[in-house]
Amino acid sequence: MGMVRRFSTHALGIAFIGVVCFLLWLTYAFYAKVFTDTVDVQLKTSHIGLQLNKHADVKLRGVIVGEVRDVSTDGDEATVELALKPDQVEEISREVSARILPKTLFGEKYVALVPPAGNEGQHIKAGDVISRDKTAVGIEIEKVLNDALPLLQAVDPADLNATLNALATALEGRGEDIAKTLTQLDGYLKKLNPSMPELVAALTKLTQVSALYGDVTPDLARALRNLTITGNTVVEKEQQLQKFFTDVSTLSTTADGFLTENEDRVIRLGEVSRPVLDLLEKYSPEYPCFLRVMTETAPILNDTFRNGALNINLELITNQPTPYQPNELPKYLDKRGPTCVGKNYSHPGAKPGPYTQDNPAPYITGEDGVIGDHNKNERFPVNLQLNRAAPGFAMDSGAAGSPAEQQVIDSVVGPAMGVAPGDVPDLTTLMVGPLMRGGQVNLK
Structure with missing residues (x-):
C-alpha cells in the first residue's frame, strides 16, 4: 500500500513538471505565433x-x-x-x-x-x-x-539630448535673425552659383599650378641656394662692382659724346656702306668657290716654284694679244652675278671641266668695255714637241745666245707670230732657244 502511494506521488510530480513545460512551450508558441x-x-x-x-x-x-x-x-x-x-x-x-x-x-x-x-x-x-x-x-x-x-x-x-537642448536654448528667440541670415545666405548663393563653373575651373587650374610648383620645388630651392651664393659674391666684390659701374658710366659718357659729335658721319657711313654690303652679299656664293680654287692652285704653284726656281712649260701662241683700242673704255655693266671657273668647276654654258692643258678653261670676261678676246683664247696650230731639240737644227751649248742662234730662232718664230724675223723680241730668243736645244727654261 505504501509503495503504491509513493509511485502515485512520483507520477503526479512528473505530470506536474510536464504540464509546466507544456505551458511554457505554449506561451512561447503563442508569442512566436506558431499557431x-x-x-x-x-x-x-x-x-x-x-x-x-x-x-x-x-x-x-x-x-x-x-x-x-x-x-x-x-x-x-x-x-x-x-x-x-x-x-x-x-x-x-x-x-x-x-x-x-x-x-x-x-x-x-x-x-x-x-x-x-x-x-x-x-x-x-x-x-x-x-x-x-x-x-x-x-x-x-x-x-x-x-x-x-x-x-x-x-x-x-543622453549627450545628444543635452546637445539638442543647448542648441534649442541658443536658438530660442533668434528666429528672425536666423531668417535674415538665411535670406542673405540665399542671396549670396544666387550670386555665387552663376560663377561656379569659373570657380571650379580656377580651382582645377590652381591644382595644376600647385602640382607644377610641387614638381619644380627642388629646382626653385637650388636656384635660391645659387642666388644666395651670388648675393654673397656680390657683397664680397662690392668695391670691384662699384669700380666697374664707374668705368661703365665713364664709357657711356665718352660713347655719348662720340655718338653726339659723329652721329651724322655714322649715319652717312651706314648709307655709303649699304650698297657695298649688298654687292658683297650678292657675290657671297662665289667666295667658297674662290677658296676651293686657291686650295687647288696652291700645289701647282708649289710645283712651279720648286727648288727655288720658276719652272714653266713654254707654249707659243699664234699672235700676241692685240692691244686695247681707244673705243674700249672701262665699263661696269657685268650683270652675271657670282661666277667661278676652276679646275673642276665649269662656267655655266661653257665646256665642262676638269680643265687641263689639252682642255683649257674658257676665257671669260664680263661686260667691261673690252671688245672680243684680243687673241687670248687662240692656241698655236703647230704641233711642237717641247723640251726636245727641233729637227733640222744643230745647236750646241757653245752657240747659246749667239747672233747666229738668234737669227735661226727669229726665222722660225717670226712667221708663227705674224711678224718679220727682224721684229721678233730678244726675250723670245732667250726663252725659245733652250727649247730648241732640248733644255728647260728656268726663270729666276
Whole structure:
C-alpha cells in the first residue's frame, strides 16, 4: 500500500513538471505565433537588412501587415524572412518593393513595403521574393542609414539630448535673425552659383599650378641656394662692382659724346656702306668657290716654284694679244652675278671641266668695255714637241745666245707670230732657244 502511494506521488510530480513545460512551450508558441497562419515571403536587400530585429514590423502605407521572422546573409546580400498576415496579402501586389526605415532616430528598424506605380496586378503569394527599392529615394535613404549607423552607435542618447537642448536654448528667440541670415545666405548663393563653373575651373587650374610648383620645388630651392651664393659674391666684390659701374658710366659718357659729335658721319657711313654690303652679299656664293680654287692652285704653284726656281712649260701662241683700242673704255655693266671657273668647276654654258692643258678653261670676261678676246683664247696650230731639240737644227751649248742662234730662232718664230724675223723680241730668243736645244727654261 505504501509503495503504491509513493509511485502515485512520483507520477503526479512528473505530470506536474510536464504540464509546466507544456505551458511554457505554449506561451512561447503563442508569442512566436506558431499557431497563426502566415504567408511566408523573402526580402532580398543589402547589408542594411542585418540591422532588422526578429519580429520587427512589416508595414504597407503605415498599416502593419506582417513581421520579420529571420535574417541571414551570404556575404553579398541579406535575406529577410517575412511572415505576412493572410487577410492582408490581398492588398499587397507581387510587384511591391521594400525599404528599411527607422521608427525614430534611435528606434528599431522596420520594413516599409512600397507599392508599384499604376496597375498593381496580382497579389503576393507564399514563396515570392521581394526586392529592395532601387529608386533614387530608396537608395539615398539606405545610404543615409548605412552612414548614420556608426554615428548613432557611438553617440550617447543622453549627450545628444543635452546637445539638442543647448542648441534649442541658443536658438530660442533668434528666429528672425536666423531668417535674415538665411535670406542673405540665399542671396549670396544666387550670386555665387552663376560663377561656379569659373570657380571650379580656377580651382582645377590652381591644382595644376600647385602640382607644377610641387614638381619644380627642388629646382626653385637650388636656384635660391645659387642666388644666395651670388648675393654673397656680390657683397664680397662690392668695391670691384662699384669700380666697374664707374668705368661703365665713364664709357657711356665718352660713347655719348662720340655718338653726339659723329652721329651724322655714322649715319652717312651706314648709307655709303649699304650698297657695298649688298654687292658683297650678292657675290657671297662665289667666295667658297674662290677658296676651293686657291686650295687647288696652291700645289701647282708649289710645283712651279720648286727648288727655288720658276719652272714653266713654254707654249707659243699664234699672235700676241692685240692691244686695247681707244673705243674700249672701262665699263661696269657685268650683270652675271657670282661666277667661278676652276679646275673642276665649269662656267655655266661653257665646256665642262676638269680643265687641263689639252682642255683649257674658257676665257671669260664680263661686260667691261673690252671688245672680243684680243687673241687670248687662240692656241698655236703647230704641233711642237717641247723640251726636245727641233729637227733640222744643230745647236750646241757653245752657240747659246749667239747672233747666229738668234737669227735661226727669229726665222722660225717670226712667221708663227705674224711678224718679220727682224721684229721678233730678244726675250723670245732667250726663252725659245733652250727649247730648241732640248733644255728647260728656268726663270729666276
